[in-house]
Amino acid sequence: MTEAVATATELVPVLAQHAARVDAEAAFPHESVEALRAAGLFGLLVPAEHGGMGGDLGDLVDVAVLLAGGCLSTAMIWAMHCQQVDAVARHAGERLRGELLPRIAQEGYYLASVTTEPSKGGHLLTASSAIQVEDEDLVVRRSAPIVTGGEHADGFLITMRAGPDAPPNRLSLIHLDRSQTDAKVVRGWNPMGMRATRSVGMELAGTAAGHQVIGEPGGFRQIAVDSMIPAGHLAWASCWLGAARGGLDGLVSLIRSRKQPHNIAVDSDVVRHRLARARIDLELSGSYLLRIRDEVLRRRRTGATLDERSFQTRLDTLKVVCSELTLSAVDRLVQLGGAMNGYQRDAPVPLERHFRDLRSASLNYSNDRLLGAIGTHVLLEGAGRLFTPEDDL
Structure with a gap:
C-alpha cells in the first residue's frame, strides 16, 4: 500500500461524515477539502523535487476510487485539481513550475x-x-x-x-x-x-x-492530448467507479447485518441476480479503467505519443463505458433496495445520492460528443485492433 493510498483510506470516513450535509446544502465541502490539503494529497502529482508526493496517474486512479466512496463531489473537486497539476508539472516553463508547484505541495494551492x-x-x-x-x-x-x-x-x-x-x-x-x-x-x-x-x-x-x-503560445492541443484528456478521463472514471463501488459494498453490508431489510431475501434468485449484474457492471468498468491506466503509464514511461487516433478512441471509450455502467450498477441497487432502502434520502446507504451524482457522468463532457468522435473513427477503421500482449512491452 502506497503512502497516498494509506492516507486516502484514513480520510474516507471524514468525507463520508460531511457528504450528506454538503449535498443537501449544495455547499462546497470545506472540511473535507481541508482534510485532503492537510494530508498533502493536493500535491499528489507534484514531483518530489518541488516538495510533493511524486505520484503518477496510477496513484491518481487508486486515490480517486477510494475518496469517491466517501463523497463523490469532494473526490471530483480533488481529481480535477490533480488534472490541472499534471498539466503544470509536464508542460509549464521552469519559472512557473518553480513558483507554483511548491505552493501546491506545501499549501494545498487549489487550481480550478x-x-x-x-x-x-x-x-x-x-x-x-x-x-x-x-x-x-x-x-x-x-x-x-x-x-x-x-x-x-x-x-x-x-x-x-x-x-x-x-x-x-x-x-x-x-x-x-x-x-x-x-x-x-x-x-x-x-x-x-x-x-x-x-x-x-x-x-x-x-x-x-x-x-x-x-506550454507554447497557441499550443494547448498538445497539452490536452498529452495531459488534460488522459488525466481527466482516468480521474473521472475512477471517481464514478469509487462511488458505485461504495454503494454496492454499503448495500451488501446492510443485507448481511442484523438490520437486513425485510424486502431483501438473501436466498432469492432475483436478489442475487441483481447484485451479480451490479458487480458485473463494476468489473467491466474497473477492468477497462485499469487497462487504459496501464497504457497511459506505459506510453509516458517509454515516451510514446498519446496523439494517436486509436488510442484517443480508447480514452473516449473509457469515459463513455464508465459513465454508463456505473450509473447502471447503482440503478440496479436502487431497484433492489426498494422504496425504503434505495429511494429514500435518509436510507442507511446513500444510493439516492449516488444515483443523482452519477446521472451527471454522461453530461460531464457530453457522451454524445464523444460518441460522434468514436463513430467517425469507426467509419475509418472499423473494429480496429484489439489489445494484444505486445501492448504491454
Whole structure:
C-alpha cells in the first residue's frame, strides 16, 4: 500500500461524515477539502523535487476510487485539481513550475479549470475569447458557465485563443493567480447531483505575465492530448467507479447485518441476480479503467505519443463505458433496495445520492460528443485492433 493510498483510506470516513450535509446544502465541502490539503494529497502529482508526493496517474486512479466512496463531489473537486497539476508539472516553463508547484505541495494551492464558454459549451479544443497583449502583460477577460469549485480556487488554468487574430482552435493555456483576478460568480449552482462541487458560472478578468502561459503560445492541443484528456478521463472514471463501488459494498453490508431489510431475501434468485449484474457492471468498468491506466503509464514511461487516433478512441471509450455502467450498477441497487432502502434520502446507504451524482457522468463532457468522435473513427477503421500482449512491452 502506497503512502497516498494509506492516507486516502484514513480520510474516507471524514468525507463520508460531511457528504450528506454538503449535498443537501449544495455547499462546497470545506472540511473535507481541508482534510485532503492537510494530508498533502493536493500535491499528489507534484514531483518530489518541488516538495510533493511524486505520484503518477496510477496513484491518481487508486486515490480517486477510494475518496469517491466517501463523497463523490469532494473526490471530483480533488481529481480535477490533480488534472490541472499534471498539466503544470509536464508542460509549464521552469519559472512557473518553480513558483507554483511548491505552493501546491506545501499549501494545498487549489487550481480550478476554466475550459467551458457560453458560445461553445464544454468543447475542449476551441475558444472564443482571446488573450490581449498590453505592453508586456497578457490581459484575460473570460466568461465560463461552469467552473468546478471556482469560488474557492486559489488559481485558475484558463483556455483562450492565443491572440485576437488566432483561429478558434489555436489556444493557449494560461495560469492566473486569485490575487491577479477579478473573479465574479454570475450563476449559482442548484443541480440534481454533484451538488457540493459548486460548479458555478464565473466571469474572470485579470492580467498575467508571459511566463504564466503553459506550454507554447497557441499550443494547448498538445497539452490536452498529452495531459488534460488522459488525466481527466482516468480521474473521472475512477471517481464514478469509487462511488458505485461504495454503494454496492454499503448495500451488501446492510443485507448481511442484523438490520437486513425485510424486502431483501438473501436466498432469492432475483436478489442475487441483481447484485451479480451490479458487480458485473463494476468489473467491466474497473477492468477497462485499469487497462487504459496501464497504457497511459506505459506510453509516458517509454515516451510514446498519446496523439494517436486509436488510442484517443480508447480514452473516449473509457469515459463513455464508465459513465454508463456505473450509473447502471447503482440503478440496479436502487431497484433492489426498494422504496425504503434505495429511494429514500435518509436510507442507511446513500444510493439516492449516488444515483443523482452519477446521472451527471454522461453530461460531464457530453457522451454524445464523444460518441460522434468514436463513430467517425469507426467509419475509418472499423473494429480496429484489439489489445494484444505486445501492448504491454
